[in-house]
Each structure stands twice: as structure tokens, then as C-alpha cells.
Amino acid sequence: MRLATFTDRTAGAGVADRTAGAGAPGRTTRVGVVRGDRVHPLDEPATMRELVERGLPAALEAGERALFGPSLALDDVRLELPLEPASVRDCVAFAEHVDGVRRSIDGASGVPDAWYDAPTFYFTNPHALYGPDTEVPFPATSVARDFELEVAVVVGREGRSLSEEDAREHVFGYALFDDFSARDLQGREMQVSLGAAKGKDFATGIGPWIVTADELDPYRDGDGFLDLWCTASVNGVEVGRDLLSNSGWTFEAMIAYASRDSLVRAGDLIGSGTVGHGGCLAELWGRRGTQDPPPLRDGDVVTIAVEHLGSLTHTVTSAPPAPAVPAPRRRDPHQARTQHTAHTKDQ
Structure with missing residues (x-):
């Protein structure tokens, strides 16, 4: 079943206002089932x-x-951000992606041994999420703009320290997930050895709907992986194609690891990490040694698509320039402590 959040374009509001979040001002946002070219609103x-x-x-x-x-024509509604999640984690579950992006970001090659330990993830910003057919504002200073083709699993039940087998009962459904990335900002800030931050937290695309778990169960391979083709295109030109089943871990394993010595709750969203073989531009840059294809520019249209999940399209734009980052205070900590101690004794 495809579950969507939508607003009715025919209900008196204009359709030009496309913003982040689950609904534009002045519209009534509803949840419904998408079946064919119709949307059937829930009765509550x-x-x-x-x-x-x-x-x-x-x-x-x-x-x-x-x-x-009753139902509405799909052409008469605007699909919104399907879910306002409780939290957003993003894993890095594709070895091919790791190898290519490492070459691009820090000049290293290969997959770190630590990658094989677990489906590592980071937390990203649940307040900067963009639904289908919206403009995605990149930081104005970024010139190495990138998309990332992923699938996210929606957690349907609370759990703590789950096993992979137990986590199967905690899968509500799946949605497309585009982890937009400012690679120049990311590469600089990750030299601090703390992980991605401002290179990632400005925008994540989610949509166009949530496909419930039962719909995709027939496409599992013998090891429990979803065997689906994933594609990415920029301005109508395909730049990447991979199988979702090339992931190192199942979605159940990702949920289980997220819950390890911790807690997952209904409404949490966990991204798979970027697929390989052109699932993002930085992987291709790393392998080719040049920015080919070029970084995203204002006006570029990015579409990611996955079999049986649909497609998700965004247009690249620039956010207004942000205030300058203040310079850090530079001081000798030892000298400061010594002076403070001497001053205290004098008193």
C-alpha cells in the first residue's frame, strides 16, 4: 500500500508555493492511499x-x-513531505560508495576495516526535510553540490537492543531518501574527526510516499535483502544505477543496530546510505579523478527512482548567504589557568 500526505490543489489555494514540511500554509493536509492515478483520503x-x-x-x-x-485524481493533489519523523539516522551500508567517496573527500582508497563492524550511521536534521517536487536550497558558499540516492526504512514500533530477526516486526514501510550533500563543506569539517555536520544538515529529500512493508516482501532475495534497481539522473541524464541488494546489511540489521543499547521509536527514519555505481556524484569524482559529471548547479533537476517505490524529484537552488562564522578565541589554556590561579590567590 502506498500511503501519501497530500493537499488538494482544487481547494482554493494556489499551487506555486512549495515549501519544506508536511503542508503549505492555508491548505488542509491529509493522509491517503495512492492506487493507480487516484488518491483515497483516510476517513479520519x-x-x-x-x-x-x-x-x-x-x-x-x-x-x-x-x-x-471517495477519491481524488492524483493530478489534482500535491504530494507533500510524507512523514515528519521522530528522528532521522543515515547509515553507510554500501562498500562501493564508501570506497569512491573516500577517494573524493580525503584522497584515501579502499574500505576501512571498521566499516565491516556494523552499519554505522549519523543523525541528521529532522527539521530540514523536503517533499517531492520542491526546491532544495544548498548553502550559498558551497560549490561541490551533490545528491545521494538512498532508501529509508520507517520504524513502526518501539524497541531496544533488538536482534535482526526481532527487527522484522518493527518495519512499517519504506520511502525514497535523498541525502543532499555540500561536499566542500563536508570535506573540511570532517578533518575535525567528528563526522558530517553543516555539509549535510541543510536538506534531505523524502518521498513521494511510504510503501508499506508487505508490498516489498515479495522482492526479498534469499538473504532478506530487497532486490530492486535504483537509478539517479540529473536533468534527465542517468548518472547512476545499482541494486539495493548490494547493501552490506538488511534494513532489519540497520534498525537492530540503531536500537543497540539505545531506543528506536515509531516514526523514526533510517536511511540505507548511498547505493554504489553512481549513487552520488562524489563517488564518480573519486573514481575518475575529476569532477565529471560536474557538481550540481542552481536549476539542475535531480531525480532518484527505485523499483516499486516510485521516483522523487527536486530542483537545486541556493539559500540566501548566511552570516559569517565568528573566528574562534585563541588562547594558551595553561597560561590562562596559571593566571587565574594567581589572581585567585591575590584575592
Whole structure:
């Protein structure tokens, strides 16, 4: 079942205002089931987050009821950010991507031994999420702009220190996930050995809807991986293609690791990490030794697509220039402590 958050374009509001978040001002945002070229609204006012928190069986039941009710043409609605998640984690589960991006970001090659330990992740910004067909504002100073083709799993139940097997019951569904990246900012700040921050937290694309777990179960291979083709294009030209099953870990393993000595909750979103073989531009830059294809520019249209999940399109733009970062205070800590101690004794 495809569950979408949408607004009705025919309900008196203009359609030009496309903003981040789950709904534009002045519109009534609803949740519905997408079936063919129609959207069937749920028969109760619920956000997608509320629906996820009720659990997959209850969501499927509500969706089935909606299919017997009124519907709208898909062309007459605007698909919004499908979910406002409780948190957003992003894993790095594709070895081919790791190798290529390392070459691009820090000149290293190969996959670090530590990558094989677990599906490592970082937390990204749940307040800078963009739904389908929106403009994505990159930092004005960034000149190495990139997309990242991923799939995210939506957690449907709370759990702590889950096993991979147990985590199977915690999968609500899946959505496309585009981890937009300012590679020049990322490369500089990661020299501090703390991880990605401002190179990542300005925008993540999610959508166009959530496909419930039962819909994709038939596409699992013998090891439990989803065997689906993933493609990425810029301005209509394909630049990457890979199998989602080339991941090092299943989505259940990602949920289990996120919950390890911690907690996952319904509504959490966990990205797979970027697929290989051109799932982002930086991987290609690392392998080719040159920025080919070139970094994204204002006006570029990025589309990622995954079999049975749909496609997700965004247009690149620039955010207004941000204030300058203040220079750090530079002082000799030892001298400061000594002077402070002497001053205290004098008093």
C-alpha cells in the first residue's frame, strides 16, 4: 500500500508555493492511499506520524477502508513531505560508495576495516526535510553540490537492543531518501574527526510516499535483502544505477543496530546510505579523478527512482548567504589557568 500526505490543489489555494514540511500554509493536509492515478483520503483526520504510531496492521486496515470511499485524481493533489519523523539516522551500508567517496573527500582508497563492524550511521536534521517536487536550497558558499540516492526504512514500533530477526516486526514501510550533500563543506569539517555536520544538515529529500512493508516482501532475495534497481539522473541524464541488494546489511540489521543499547521509536527514519555505481556524484569524482559529471548547479533537476517505490524529484537552488562564522578565541589554556590561579590567590 502506498500511503501519501497530500493537499488538494482544487481547494482554493494556489499551487506555486512549495515549501519544506508536511503542508503549505492555508491548505488542509491529509493522509491517503495512492492506487493507480487516484488518491483515497483516510476517513479520519490523522497525520502520517499518528498513523505510523498506531502500527502497520491498523494503518493497513484504515487504508483498506479508504479504498471504498471517495477519491481524488492524483493530478489534482500535491504530494507533500510524507512523514515528519521522530528522528532521522543515515547509515553507510554500501562498500562501493564508501570506497569512491573516500577517494573524493580525503584522497584515501579502499574500505576501512571498521566499516565491516556494523552499519554505522549519523543523525541528521529532522527539521530540514523536503517533499517531492520542491526546491532544495544548498548553502550559498558551497560549490561541490551533490545528491545521494538512498532508501529509508520507517520504524513502526518501539524497541531496544533488538536482534535482526526481532527487527522484522518493527518495519512499517519504506520511502525514497535523498541525502543532499555540500561536499566542500563536508570535506573540511570532517578533518575535525567528528563526522558530517553543516555539509549535510541543510536538506534531505523524502518521498513521494511510504510503501508499506508487505508490498516489498515479495522482492526479498534469499538473504532478506530487497532486490530492486535504483537509478539517479540529473536533468534527465542517468548518472547512476545499482541494486539495493548490494547493501552490506538488511534494513532489519540497520534498525537492530540503531536500537543497540539505545531506543528506536515509531516514526523514526533510517536511511540505507548511498547505493554504489553512481549513487552520488562524489563517488564518480573519486573514481575518475575529476569532477565529471560536474557538481550540481542552481536549476539542475535531480531525480532518484527505485523499483516499486516510485521516483522523487527536486530542483537545486541556493539559500540566501548566511552570516559569517565568528573566528574562534585563541588562547594558551595553561597560561590562562596559571593566571587565574594567581589572581585567585591575590584575592
